Amino acid sequence: MSANTPATPSYFERIDDHRYKPTPHVGGAWDTAEQHFSPLGGLIVHAIERERAGRPGTGMVLSRVSFDILGRLATDECEIRVETVRPGRTIELVEATVLIAARPVVRARAWYLTAIDTSAVAGGGAARLTPPEEVASWPMASVWPGGYIASLDVRPLAPPQPGRATAWLSTGTDLVAGETASPTASWIALVDTANGIAVRHSPEEWMFPNVDLTIHLHRLPEGRWTGLDTTVVFGPTGQGLTSTVLHDVAGPVGHAQQILTVRPQPAAG
Template identity: 80%
Template sequence: MNTGSYYEPIDEHRYKPTPHVGGAWASDEQHFSPLGGLIVHAIDRHLAARPDSGLVLSRISFDILGRPALDECEIRVETIRPGRTIELLEAVVLMADRPVVRARAWLLASIDTGAVAGGGGAERLTPPEALEPWPMASLWPGGYIASLDVRPLAPPQPGRTTAWISTDLDLVAGQTASTLASYIALVDTANGIAVREQPTAWMFPNVDLTVHLHRQPEGDWTGLDTTVAFGPTGQGITSTVLHDITGPVGHAQQMLTVRPL
């Protein structure tokens, strides 16, 4: 693979995945993590085409409606609920004219609340430069996993791991992605860093991803403080406190469908 990005643009709304997007569950489908970042990138481009409203993305939910094949996709963005201080956008990913992902993003006004800022429920993580890389590709196949620099704070445990994730690849070739889009492009990795059961014996793909942010992330690293729970009737949840290099930034949740192979 000699490409330096996860996607290549075809036109204003269409993108072609590179082999670096290859999934962990199947080699002929996309890993959702970079696709989630691409959706945020499409939202950013939609917002850049209009006057700046001063709103910032504070929550985004992705519902995965179908198998994201390793093929070109089209992303359409529209405003569902306009507003000067609160706005709701929807982005739909189409493949062969069929929706495979539907995302909704809440944008909130950006104002100075520094005098009351605090909380977040977590301490600042050990910085990634002080940690050793973990060969995540020894557990998971696929071009996406192979593209990552993964640095756990301690050896990964079943159902519990805290790790930094980064990549040298651009999100879209020839286009500048925002820090937020590049950050979100790594969040869905959470379901693969703290596996409760070996993926050679059990499947536990997520059917959604929801990210809540109390501040905008900074830097080139996505910090994932992740816990995975399996229930007794085929459902599971991957819960993550999200960090950047200066501290916690929000939370992510993924609903899992758990089944034996």
């Protein structure tokens, strides 16, 4: 590679074993000066996987991960601390805390369950989605600003409707510069986008950011495409819920939920 050839873009650059520097590609949709949570969610899973890789093989797989967003995600360097709070041979619970300027901004909990062969009884999921190569790209940046949205290849199966959309997402942006992230971490790094693909009301008039994200998996995702079959509901007292059936190209892999705080945008002037 010549000195003039740009490196593959990334969402984060590693500083040391626990600290990361975000790049402009994490720029948020509600505030471009903040991080979009989606790549940070993938980074947290990457950090958890690195911590667990330092121990003998556990024979367990990620089955649920939940993220609580505690504060503003400034585009400053972050530290991720990982702790196993419930060790076990067949079930394990891991907790990760993200700190920015020494303050906790995200707490995550990941359940790992033992992996055994249950293919004889597997079934019950949703139908497979139309493959992404058969679907045209959609300029999501026409609805949302920010470096993160600009980094995506978004392919809806049909034009998004208020509160309803099904779309494939992919990106050519690495999670961490110079590192190979697992298919699971890279796939999860796109899931939080679900709240933006099925806009119920214009984000210029209404705010509806999510304060959490919970992902349940009945199998590990594979490949570079994250499929989101999303429904958004607004309640009458300021709460909303984004619910998503999650897919990879082989079929459904689980579900995601995001609770929203719904409120009008401040009046201009």
